[in-house]
Amino acid sequence: MGNVIQTNELTKSFRGKAAVDRLALEVPEGSIYAYLGPNGAGKTTTIKLLMNILFPTSGSAEVLGVPSSQIGVEQFQQIGYVSENQKIPGWMTVPQLVNYCKPMYPTWDDDFCSRLLRQFDLPNDTKLRSMSRGMKVKAMLLSSLAYRPKLLVLDEPFSGLDPLVRDEFIRGILELTESEGWTVFVSSHDIDEVERLADWVGFIDKGALQLSEKRVTLQERFRQIEVVLPDGAEVPKQLPKEWLVPERAGHAFRYVESRFDGQAEERFRSMFPSVETYDPQSLSLRETYLALARHFKGGAQ
């Protein structure tokens, strides 16, 4: 299987400052790829570049095998794109939106659309502009899912959705990616949702992709280590580069091991020969994300 999204040195600068910096992104076909990073990291800019809304300053991107600068109607018929700041036709009701979108997509699926309408529980006679934020998101999702796109690009899809709809939405996407082989590229700050959903994770910080790997391998290689230091024990000045966010509070010392392999314990023993207990604990994706975000915020490259 190939990559549905692939970028090469993709760069976008605003007034000389890179918002996306030589990005090499690969999103495998059939994956649910979560694109994570702090505010202003470059997630939306990346997505706009992929969707041909912005033009790269340098480098290139391919989406569904086509250079992003050439994405047109044919590709958009296979891409479902929902973004936080999308312009919506506020004067339409949901049935009007459905009737408006349907002729544009040869693969529009009426049965699936009806199922989504029931699931999303949207009113028929309210104009989109009078709907709550969550309802608007649901309407946009509906109009982007009903034609069964090969690629679903979601920029912050969960904000404004209540927990029940989030849950149904996640279940729906999981079900569909499994049965239809969809690829989903989703930027989000909602780590708990992402943890349930994603099988691939990319982390972007200050425009640069810091990691991109399977969620399982990411979580396998991160561990929290916490030790109680004996009286008088010192923490060495130079710690292994694999140790993220080391922190000392009194006798307690903790860090996040970012390469939990055969040498992880050796590294620990060489730093703290007098400490016997070595008890690595697994991290949730949220804890992993926080460790990475704090690590890079601290100026790490």
Ligand SMILES: Nc1ncnc2c1ncn2[C@@H]1O[C@H](COP(=O)(O)OP(=O)(O)OP(=O)(O)O)[C@@H](O)[C@H]1O
């Ligand atoms: N049109 C623009 N003009 C100038 N600067 C911009 C423009 N769009 C984005 N930027 C800058 O580019 C950087 C990346 O912004 P972007 O919106 O891609 O981040 P993000 O990761 O999506 O953030 P958030 O999580 O807050 O939505 C920011 O510093 C932002 O101020």
